[in-house]
Amino acid sequence: MQKDLLQVLAKNIDLVLPADKESLLLVAALYLKTDKSLIPEPFGQQDFEETVEEVEELLVREKGIQKENIARKLSQYFYTTVKGPRPYQLTIYAKELAKLVIDQVNPAIQRIELIHTFRRTLPLKPEDLENAESLHYWEENHFIPSRKIIFSHIEQLQRAVDDQVLRLREIFKEKGANPASVIDSFMEVFGNLAVQTEGIIQALDHKMEVLTILKQAHERFSLKQEEWDLYSKTLFEVSRFFEMVDNRIAGINDKIRIASARLKNLYKTFEYRQQYRLNLEKFMEYILLQFSERKDEAEFPIQIGNCNLPYFSDKFVYIPLIHFADATGIRMKSLSTDREYQEIQREANTNILLMQKTIAKWTDLLLDEITENPEMNLSKRLIEIYAEENCVEVPIMICSNLLASADLNSRIKFEISKIANFLDKNTFLWELKIIHSHF
Amino acid sequence: MGAEDNPFAFLESRAAIDFFAETDFLLRKGRHIQNSGSDRKVWEFIQDYFENLEYYYSNLYGVKLTGNYVDSERYFFLEFSEESKGKFSGQERSRELSKLQVVFGVLLLNFFNDKHFEKKLVNWEELNYAFFEGEHRNLWQRILMRDVKSNYSPNELEEIQNRMKTIINEFEKIGWVQWQNKEEMIFEILPSIDRLSRIYSQEIQNVNLMIDYINERLS
Numbered sequence: 078m079q080k081d082l083l084q085v086l087a088k089n090i091d092l093v094l095p096a097d098k099e100s101l102l103l104v105a106a107l108y109l110k111t112d113k114s115l116i117p118e119p120f121g122q123q124d125f126e127e128t129v130e131e132v133e134e135l136l137v138r139e140k141g142i143q144k145e146n147i148a149r150k151l152s153q154y155f156y157t158t159v160k161g162p163r164p165y166q167l168t169i170y171a172k173e174l175a176k177l178v179i180d181q182v183n184p185a186i187q188r189i190e191l192i193h194t195f196r197r198t199l200p201l202k203p204e205d206l207e208n209a210e211s212l213h214y215w216e217e218n219h220f221i222p223s224r225k226i227i228f229s230h231i232e233q234l235q236r237a238v239d240d241q242v243l244r245l246r247e248i249f250k251e252k253g254a255n256p257a258s259v260i261d262s263f264m265e266v267f268g269n270l271a272v273q274t275e276g277i278i279q280a281l282d283h284k285m286e287v288l289t290i291l292k293q294a295h296e297r298f299s300l301k302q303e304e305w306d307l308y309s310k311t312l313f314e315v316s317r318f319f320e321m322v323d324n325r326i327a328g329i330n331d332k333i334r335i336a337s338a339r340l341k342n343l344y345k346t347f348e349y350r351q352q353y354r355l356n357l358e359k360f361m362e363y364i365l366l367q368f369s370e371r372k373d374e375a376e377f378p379i380q381i382g383n384c385n386l387p388y389f390s391d392k393f394v395y396i397p398l399i400h401f402a403d404a405t406g407i408r409m410k411s412l413s414t415d416r417e418y419q420e421i422q423r424e425a426n427t428n429i430l431l432m433q434k435t436i437a438k439w440t441d442l443l444l445d446e447i448t449e450n451p452e453m454n455l456s457k458r459l460i461e462i463y464a465e466e467n468c469v470e471v472p473i474m475i476c477s478n479l480l481a482s483a484d485l486n487s488r489i490k491f492e493i494s495k496i497a498n499f500l501d502k503n504t505f506l507w508e509l510k511i512i513h514s515h516f
Numbered sequence: 517m518g519a520e521d522n523p524f525a526f527l528e529s530r531a532a533i534d535f536f537a538e539t540d541f542l543l544r545k546g547r548h549i550q551n552s553g554s555d556r557k558v559w560e561f562i563q564d565y566f567e568n569l570e571y572y573y574s575n576l577y578g579v580k581l582t583g584n585y586v587d588s589e590r591y592f593f594l595e596f597s598e599e600s601k602g603k604f605s606g607q608e609r610s611r612e613l614s615k616l617q618v619v620f621g622v623l624l625l626n627f628f629n630d631k632h633f634e635k636k637l638v639n640w641e642e643l644n645y646a647f648f649e650g651e652h653r654n655l656w657q658r659i660l661m662r663d664v665k666s667n668y669s670p671n672e673l674e675e676i677q678n679r680m681k682t683i684i685n686e687f688e689k690i691g692w693v694q695w696q697n698k699e700e701m702i703f704e705i706l707p708s709i710d711r712l713s714r715i716y717s718q719e720i721q722n723v724n725l726m727i728d729y730i731n732e733r734l735s
Contacts, residue, residue: 361619362651363727
């Protein structure tokens with residue numbers, strides 16, 4: 078059976094559903110116009126054509142809509158012809174479909190609080206519970222039809238809350254907005270959500286009222302089994318329906334609560350930031366004021382510490398390998414050499430070295446001799462050295478070295494005394510005495 | 517830490533071979549590393565090996581590797597402990613920001629907070645406004661030019677600009693700003709400028725108390 082139905086639907090789907098957006102929009106437009114009596118019902122050819130033109134404008138179509146074509150598409154399920162000067166009438170199916178579609182997007186519906194829908198569609202008066210017939214009437218004509226409407230409203234509410242939460246995210250991401258206007262936008266969104274929240278709360282209260290009234294009426298239906306069965310079934314259906322409503326509303330509540338918490342945090346953050354901003358500006362003003370005029374470098378009050386950062390910027394030092402020829406590009410002149418002069422210099426340097434060697438040798442020897450024999454006659458010894466080396470410079474340098482060594486050797490001291498009038502009054506002789514101490 | 521036995525084993529990883537040297541150079545220069553621009557790879561390396569690096573610098577240099585968050589963005593830097601500068605003691609190894617740099621940094625912090633929902637770009641016009649038309653213009657002029665005048669010569673203005681450029685160059689080295697256009701003096705303040713606010717957080721939060729206290733002591 079089900080399969081057959083689906084096969085039939087598949088065959089007729091192009092006709093049952095509006096074939097395109099132009100068709101759907103036309104049906105909706107005709108429904109709205111007849112509903113608000115802008116055109117009579119049934120309506121005429123002119124009304125139809127004018128509405129087609131309005132749909133063309135709405136959709137900003139480059140090419141016009143073929144009126145005959147669209148009329149043909151809608152003729153099966155969306156309008157019927159009647160006798161009279163105005164031969165067209167929308168079918169019940171067309172009206173229901175148009176109403177369903179319009180309700181889905183109607184922002185006015187989204188602004189209506191849920192409590193209004195509850196009160197409008199699910200009133201429960203005491204007379205509805207007088208007897209089994211009235212209860213049955215209430216169930217068939219109020220409760221069952223209202224379920225669809227209430228669920229539909231909840232779905233729209235869900236969508237509205239989702240839109241508002243999305244709007245919140247977009248507001249937050251807006252660049253260039255100052256905090257005050259951002260908060261204003263947030264508050265506007267939350268104003269809308271607050272109204273809906275209040276409606277939800279009242280709807281839940283109303284729901285509890287209905288359930289309580291229903292439960293309290295159990296005694297009236299306990300006399301007869303069939304009345305009790307009807308009452309139990311109605312109570313069960315109502316309870317189950319309200320449970321489903323609770324579940325759906327709980328989801329919406331959670332979203333509103335999360336968004337509300339986010340706003341609260343944001344508000345607190347803005348408040349804190351604003352205060353921080355003020356403090357920061359005051360801090361800057363204070364340290365600007367504290368700059369000393371006496372010195373080049375400003376002074377902070379001692380209470381404000383210094384800002385120390387690790388900073389190690391020493392660069393690794395390396396020694397360059399200079400390719401001199403590449404570096405200068407200048408050819409070096411070859412140096413001329415005086416070989417004779419070089420030879421003379423070499424010989425002189427050699428002699429100096431030999432002399433220094435001899436002096437060092439005699440100095441060491443004399444120091445040893447002084448150490449062994451502190452009473453040694455230094456003059457006599459130096460003369461002996463002079464005779465051997467046949468160079469006066471040797472004993473002179475030896476003497477100089479001995480004097481120098483006295484600084485290094487605390488056991489050796491020198492006394493210098495003057496022997497006056499050696500040859501004549503202009504010539505003096507100095508006597509140098511070495512004193513060697515063994516201690 | 518990754519390797520329980522050898523906390524320095526991470527230095528043998530591929531990532532360390534590729535990025536440790538650069539990371540080390542930058543951190544020891546005092547730079548604040550953020551997940552943007554040329555520091556991105558270094559940031560990722562620090563993020564991945566934070567504990568190892570934290571131990572490395574604490575153990576070998578006596579300084580702390582720190583990661584702070586600003587609006588869910590993290591930045592890293594080395595900082596001294598309260599007790600010592602570790603191996604950065606000595607004049608050649610660490611330096612203080614000058615007072616003028618600190619004041620200018622606080623000015624940038626103000627800009628950063630003002631531009632809450634926008635990119636933190638600053639241009640010379642904004643600085644010009646702060647120095648010559650803003651609420652604290654006299655104070656700024658006294659600091660920058662030692663004298664408050666109604667008009668400054670082009671040379672004097674150029675001197676101010678050059679001083680600012682020098683400071684901004686320094687701040688770029690430590691990762692607080694990034695030049696966008698040096699010729700037109702446009703730069704972006706980076707989130708790590710937050711570091712300055714943390715260092716002086718007590719003073720900023722309690723600025724009124726601080727002012728009262730100092731004034732009381734001075735009177």
